Amino acid sequence: MSAHEDGDHYGLLDDLEYGTALWFRWGGTDAELxxxxxxxxxxxGPDREGCCLFADHAEQHTWGDTVEEISCTS
Known part of the structure; x- marks a missing residue:
């Protein structure tokens, strides 16, 4: 995700069923799956690769932070 100092932070743990993923969320002293x-x-672009984040995330989509192409699966 984009660099930020306030609010929740997220870390991708695993893809689950199609269209969902398990994330670790933390902020302050709280943490949860x-x-x-x-x-x-x-x-x-022509490949139309999907964003690697979750629905309604803050800030940019994953392709907005980088100039070079990075796959979600690599």
Whole structure:
């Protein structure tokens, strides 16, 4: 995710069923495991790769932070 200092932080643990993933969420002194739906937005360009984050995430989609192409599965 984009660099930020406030609010919750997330770490991807595992893909689950199609369209969902298991995330570790922490902020302050609280931490928990959460199942979140995948972000449904497809990227620009001919490959239209999907965003690697969860639905309704803050800030940019994963392709917005980098100039070079990075696969979600690598």
């Amino acid at each position: 959460v199942v979140l739906p995948d972000c449904p937005v497809a990227g620009p």
